[in-house]
Amino acid sequence: GKILVTGANGYIATWVVRRLLEKGYTVRGTVRSEEKAVHLNKTFAHYKEKYETVVVEDIIKEGAFDEAVIGIDGIAHTASPFHLKADDPAEIIGPAVNGTLSILKSALNIRSVRRIVVTSSTAAINSILPERKVFTELDWNEQAIEEVQQKGKNASQVSKYRASKTLAEKAAWEFYNTNKAKVSWDLVTMNPPFVYGPVISDISSPSALGTSAGDWYNSIVRPDSGGKSLEVLATSGGGWVDVRDISLAHALAFQKAEAGGERLLISAGEFVFQDFIDAANSFSPSPIPSHSDLPKGNPGAGKGFQAKVAYDASKASKILGPELVYHSIEETTRDTLADFESRG
Numbered sequence: 089g090k091i092l093v094t095g096a097n098g099y100i101a102t103w104v105v106r107r108l109l110e111k112g113y114t115v116r117g118t119v120r121s122e123e124k125a126v127h128l129n130k131t132f133a134h135y136k137e138k139y140e141t142v143v144v145e146d147i148i149k150e151g152a153f154d155e156a157v158i159g160i161d162g163i164a165h166t167a168s169p170f171h172l173k174a175d176d177p178a179e180i181i182g183p184a185v186n187g188t189l190s191i192l193k194s195a196l197n198i199r200s201v202r203r204i205v206v207t208s209s210t211a212a213i214n215s216i217l218p219e220r221k222v223f224t225e226l227d228w229n230e231q232a233i234e235e236v237q238q239k240g241k242n243a244s245q246v247s248k249y250r251a252s253k254t255l256a257e258k259a260a261w262e263f264y265n266t267n268k269a270k271v272s273w274d275l276v277t278m279n280p281p282f283v284y285g286p287v288i289s290d291i292s293s294p295s296a297l298g299t300s301a302g303d304w305y306n307s308i309v310r311p312d313s314g315g316k317s318l319e320v321l322a323t324s325g326g327g328w329v330d331v332r333d334i335s336l337a338h339a340l341a342f343q344k345a346e347a348g349g350e351r352l353l354i355s356a357g358e359f360v361f362q363d364f365i366d367a368a369n370s371f372s373p374s375p376i377p378s379h380s381d382l383p384k385g386n387p388g389a390g391k392g393f394q395a396k397v398a399y400d401a402s403k404a405s406k407i408l409g410p411e412l413v414y415h416s417i418e419e420t421t422r423d424t425l426a427d428f429e430s431r432g
């Protein structure tokens with residue numbers, strides 16, 4: 089089969105491309121400019137005719153993906169703004185929602201397409217409640233949408249992003265349910281929490297890391313933990329998953345018939361930053377000898393801390409099967425530090 093991956097140069101998407109190629113799929117990746125194709129083409133050069141990059145300059149333009157979807161059997165839509173810099177919430181919600189609708193519209197009449205996997209997020213699932221709650225695929229984050237509706241530009245940056253993911257996923261399901269009878273494909277959404285782990289996308293320096301990997305680097309590698317206080321390190325976190333596992337989950341979603349029509353919450357478990365810091369300091373020799381000044385935080389202070397937000401990821405394990413084995417905090421930490429070390 090041939091899979092189209094949108095935003096193929098992204099942190100997660102480059103891994104999705106790699107996982108699909110490893111499984112024998114042919115992949116067409118989309119990027120916004122020729123310049124962003126260079127590193128991808130180099131990374132996957134040994135797959136020769138099994139990988140190509142195409143440019144889709146503006147994903148929300150009418151018919152943007154019309155050409156890209158021709159001859160495609162499945163689509164992984166990952167392209168969506170992930171930053172915390174929007175002034176007007178529309179700057180981030182617009183491309184998230186309309187980019188999703190754009191790819192679905194372009195696929196509407198393409199009979200070869202059998203499945204579309206949209207990268208959503210636990211941001212579209214969880215809200216912040218007074219009591220701890222274990223969230224599942226049945227939950228929707230109405231809270232962020234309401235905050236953005238009420239506060240507009242003054243909503244928190246995190247809420248603007250979270251609203252964009254919730255509204256984009258809602259739009260995807262609504263479009264699918266409206267057109268179910270006439271399309272040849274079904275829809276799957278992937279809902280991961282924070283994604284960490286080694287980077288294979290085009291990153292020249294830590295400052296170019298994406299939002300999640302950048303926050304991990306700042307907290308675990310920078311001597312000042314990026315300014316996070318000891319208390320924040322021991323109490324701030326949430327669910328997490330290794331980028332190698334969420335990308336494998338995307339690939340498996342194309343292989344498992346039972347995934348059709350499902351939201352899949354993918355999570356390795358809970359963390360606070362201190363857990364990763366403790367892991368980083370536990371290796372001998374250190375996987376990152378050039379940084380002998382890794383922060384220590386308050387060793388052990390994160391142990392047993394229960395965040396208000398927790399996830400039940402058992403449905404995805406059942407549907408995606410035993411091939412999806414999550415990396416542990418220790419494994420991800422070791423491999424991510426080794427990755428940073430290898431880049432100098």
Ligand code: NDP
Pocket residue numbers: 094095096097098099100101119120124147166167168169170183187207208209210253279280281282283284298299300301
């Ligand atoms: P990256 O920022 O590394 O990748 C985002 C991709 O989307 C890039 O290819 C980027 O293109 C593209 N993109 C962003 N804005 C636009 C736009 N306006 N028009 C067209 N393309 C755009 O992020 P991640 O890999 O971390 O995220 C990928 C997906 O996974 C997103 O949908 C994100 O919401 C979701 N996700 C991420 C999590 C994480 O912790 N990383 C957690 C849960 C979900 P360009 O390089 O040209 O800007």
